Every structure is written in C-alpha cells, then in structure tokens.
Amino acid sequence: MMKLEPSMLSGIVLRNLQVAPGHFLMDLRLPASFPAPLPGQFCMIRMTERLEPFLGRPLSIHSFRRRKDSATLRLLYRVAGKGTLLFSRQGKGAAFDILGPLGKPFRILPSCPTVILVAGGIGVAPLAFLASHYRRSNHGSGKAAIIIYAGAGDSTKLVGLKSFKDMDLRVSTDDGSLGFHGPVTSHFEQDLTSYDPVNSIIYACGPSAMIRRLSEILKGTGFACQVSMEERMACGVGACLGCATALRDGDGKVRYERVCREGPVFDIRDLSWE
Amino acid sequence: MRGEAILSIKPSMAVDLGGLVIKNPVMTAAGTFGFGEEYAPFVDLNKLGALIVKGLSWEARMGNPPPRIRETIGGMLNAIGLENPGVKAFIEKKLPFLKQFDVAVIANIFGETVDEYPRVAEALSRAGGVGALEVNISCPNVRKGGIAFGADPDSAAEVTRQVKRVTDLPVIVKLTPNVTDITVIAQSVEAAGADAVSLINTLTGMSIDTECRKPHLSNVTGGLSGPAIRPVALRMVWQTVKRVSIPVIGVGGIMNAEDALEFLIAGARAVQIGTASFINPQATLEVIKGIEEYLIRHGMADIRELIGSLIEPGSV
Numbered sequence: 001m002m003k004l005e006p007s008m009l010s011g012i013v014l015r016n017l018q019v020a021p022g023h024f025l026m027d028l029r030l031p032a033s034f035p036a037p038l039p040g041q042f043c044m045i046r047m048t049e050r051l052e053p054f055l056g057r058p059l060s061i062h063s064f065r066r067r068k069d070s071a072t073l074r075l076l077y078r079v080a081g082k083g084t085l086l087f088s089r090q091g092k093g094a095a096f097d098i099l100g101p102l103g104k105p106f107r108i109l110p111s112c113p114t115v116i117l118v119a120g121g122i123g124v125a126p127l128a129f130l131a132s133h134y135r136r137s138n139h140g141s142g143k144a145a146i147i148i149y150a151g152a153g154d155s156t157k158l159v160g161l162k163s164f165k166d167m168d169l170r171v172s173t174d175d176g177s178l179g180f181h182g183p184v185t186s187h188f189e190q191d192l193t194s195y196d197p198v199n200s201i202i203y204a205c206g207p208s209a210m211i212r213r214l215s216e217i218l219k220g221t222g223f224a225c226q227v228s229m230e231e232r233m234a235c236g237v238g239a240c241l242g243c244a245t246a247l248r249d250g251d252g253k254v255r256y257e258r259v260c261r262e263g264p265v266f267d268i269r270d271l272s273w274e
Numbered sequence: 275m276r277g278e279a280i281l282s283i284k285p286s287m288a289v290d291l292g293g294l295v296i297k298n299p300v301m302t303a304a305g306t307f308g309f310g311e312e313y314a315p316f317v318d319l320n321k322l323g324a325l326i327v328k329g330l331s332w333e334a335r336m337g338n339p340p341p342r343i344r345e346t347i348g349g350m351l352n353a354i355g356l357e358n359p360g361v362k363a364f365i366e367k368k369l370p371f372l373k374q375f376d377v378a379v380i381a382n383i384f385g386e387t388v389d390e391y392p393r394v395a396e397a398l399s400r401a402g403g404v405g406a407l408e409v410n411i412s413c414p415n416v417r418k419g420g421i422a423f424g425a426d427p428d429s430a431a432e433v434t435r436q437v438k439r440v441t442d443l444p445v446i447v448k449l450t451p452n453v454t455d456i457t458v459i460a461q462s463v464e465a466a467g468a469d470a471v472s473l474i475n476t477l478t479g480m481s482i483d484t485e486c487r488k489p490h491l492s493n494v495t496g497g498l499s500g501p502a503i504r505p506v507a508l509r510m511v512w513q514t515v516k517r518v519s520i521p522v523i524g525v526g527g528i529m530n531a532e533d534a535l536e537f538l539i540a541g542a543r544a545v546q547i548g549t550a551s552f553i554n555p556q557a558t559l560e561v562i563k564g565i566e567e568y569l570i571r572h573g574m575a576d577i578r579e580l581i582g583s584l585i586e587p588g589s590v
Contacts, residue, residue: 005315239308242343
C-alpha cells in the first residue's frame, strides 16, 4: 500500500465520548479526499481558529473509514494536558484542523504466522488499527495468530479492547483488578518461551518505562519488535527538529531521529536509553 | 485612496533585499522550514519570495538532547541546538532539491568562532544556486565565554566583515533581540558592510515543570517565538528602520497577512514567516495572497507605496 502525501483538512466532531476516566473516543468527519492512513501513523490535531493551546497535538490514528462523500477518522486519546483537556470538552459539530496522515507506519509482514501486540494503557490506540489491518489480510482466515497483550494500572483504565473481539486478547492490570496481576511486560514475558523469533513479529506501544522493560526482555532473543514512540511536537512534519529522540547504533554511537518523520515506529533494538 | 478603489492590474510585489530581488516580500524563517522537502506537499515552493533554510555550520551538529521544545501562551520555546547536516552535506544532498524551484534560496549560516563563518560562507558562494546569505549572530561565541556574537557591536561587525570578505552574495545579518539596543548592533553591522538586516531572532526564555521541579527544556533556556513576541519584534523593526539605510527584514510572530502588513507599514522591506507554518502549513501562501489583496483594495500598484508608510503622530 502506497503512502500518500499528507494534507491539512477540516474535521467536524461527530461524537466525542468518555470511554474510561480521562479517556475519550472521538470521531471526526473529514472530506473524502483525506489520504487513507496506514496503521502507526498519526495526525496533528488542532482546534480551528484557536490560538490557545498554540500547537497541534499528535494523536495516533485508531481507525479510519472512507465512504463516497466523506471519511471518518477515529481517535482514542487520554487527557494528558491542556490540549487534550480542551479536546475532551468538545461536542458534536466542533471544528478541528487535521494535519495528516503523518509518520512512518508499522511495517506489515504479510506472511508472518504469529503477530504479537503489546499495549500499555493508551498505547492500545494505534495497535488496534494494526490488528484490524492484519485481520483483514490473510490472518483473518485463521492461517495465523494475532495475540494481544493489553495492560493498564487498573481495570477502569483499560480502553480500546472492543477492537480486539474475536482475537486472542490477554489482559493484565498492575493491581490485579482484572486479568493477569502485574505489568503487561511481565504477562508477555511469562509466555515468551512459547513463541519462536523465526516466525513471530512483535509490535509495542505504551509508556516509556514499559518499552524500556520490553527492550530488556527481548535483548539478545532475536525477536523482531517495532515500537511506536511519542515525543512533544511542534510542526509534525520534520521541519522544526523538536521531536528528536535518541537512537543508538551497534557501536553505541548515539544519533537523533525525528519521531514525526523517521518514526514514530522504530526498531526496538535502535532505541537509546539514558 | 478610499476602500472602493480597485486596481485593475496585479500589483508589483517584488522587493530588493540589498542586491537580491525577490518576487514578493514573503520568506520562510530559518529553522522553521527545514530544507523545503518537508513542506513541499503543502506549499508550492515556487510561490514563495524566498526560502531561508535551516542554519548551517561547517561540521554537522547533533543538536541538544530532548526535550527541545515547550509550548507557551501564544508561542513556544525551542532549544533545538542548531542541529544541521553541515554545509558540505547541504550542498551535496539538500541544495539540488531546492534548485528545481523558482524560489530564491537563502542560506542561513553560523559558527562557534568568528573564523568558522567565512568558511561556511565561501563554500556556499561557490556552490551556485544560493541567492544570499543570512548570518546568524545569535549563537554563542565559544571563545568569549558563550556570549552571543550579536550581543556586542564589535563582534557583530567583525563577523559581518569576515563574511563580506569572501562572498559577492548579498549578506543579511540576523539580529538578536537579547540586547540593550538592537539599533546599535544594526548600525554596527551596516558600517561593516551588511547589505541588509533581519530581525528579530528569538527572545531567550524558560519554563519549569513544577511537579518534578526541573526545567522543561534539557538546555534550561530556549528561544521564544510565535505571536507573543510580535509586538517586540515590530517595535524593534520600527526603531531600526529609522537608524539604518539598508533594507530591514521583519520577523517575529507573524501569523497572517494582517501581521505582515504591520511590519511592512513600519518599514520592513520583507517579512519572514516561522512558527506560523507549524500550525498552518499554508501560512506563507495566505500571507502572500493577503498582502496582494490589500494592495489591490488600497489602489497601490507597487508594494513600495506601502513600505514605511506609517503615519506617526505629529507628522503632516
């Protein structure tokens, strides 16, 4: 699937519902000309004609549907600060400027037999888009497995799980209020030996501590793992260099790459930890 | 002319920036438009008056560790750290893309020492395809304890002289507002041979995370840009226009045509659009269109009728 050039278009809120404390699901109606996004991509979201908050907020694309005369962009987001708080207060009809789709998507491996998703908290948002993409391709026929590890602090913070119905969903909570008692990484680690690096691919998204723990678990195992990172952004297209994140090559040499352009998807082995 | 007057011809928007004539007075500010590729899907680069690229040094620079940016009210702080691929890599890998377009390319340059400036300037002058140089003197002089070159009239003049010595390209000196009197610096670089000045660069600021009691930026301080700084930029442009004869280019928080018009009326020969592109990729094109519509609406056949047309109290 070819990645198309992004554009900035007007989106109108169709609905904006609280799905968990501090977590919202927003549907935006966009012109049919909005380029079809790929899983792992994001949009810079801004309220039309408002100067406060100033910058757009980067939000992962949760799902996208195009019809003949319009498209619907679905965002699953957490209220993390001033910008997302403002978004959460918008109702049907509110106008947004949507810049996207942006960023390097997840790399799809169509013939990989086992696809493992590791989602921490709101990290589930882009992974749900990825899961539906895999399901619609050959994995839906039952030839291969999609396994989702989804974890959160407690059961009230688990979101986006409806996207994984009819899939092998394994839930965890740090406090044990639902599913496996412990961090999502421990849940995954417990099953690690049942997977084979030669015929699996892992995709992860979640808080930085979770990704770091996952990188430690996978170190030296030979598993391929793609991670969706996040960083504060200004332009979202790669011009301002504000979202640089540190990567490390085999010799330990550090370099910066743009989360909005070379990312947000990176190979977990390239990430540099302070 | 009354509001009813409508021009039947397209007004002339071309302006002369001390030797480089550009088709309209709207340019992209250094550091906000990369090397053109990132914004090419949104902006027809052929329509811009000029494209000022990210600041270039002799060697590649990695830039500062994150966090590099922080939103503020009406703007943002940045401490990118002058990350750039180095002048040689720019000439080999980035300039060819820009040469495809009918837009003046202005290379912004800087150095850690005075000697670095002419090396970068010379390489760009020989490369071909660069219409002018914009000299960033807001960066720290590492040989003088990190004081910005542009904070001292003599350092600013010395850098200007060294660059002028090695190039025939028009030399625009970009001034820092973090000084007591920017007009003194402007006059000093004019006397040293600058063909034009651009102002302002960012205002130094900072922000603190109160929960963890740490600065938001890894560099602690950063440059404030965006609409919050516009009144300061406008005032400094107005003051500088009165003190130098060379063209003054206005930059600082210009978001739309209305803002740009203020600077032109105050005497700026041209304007740069920076932070505005982050929130509206089409900002530059909207500014060009808006200026043209204003000229038509006011019956001005040439933008020079507008530049410096401020009516000050007490004037006849």
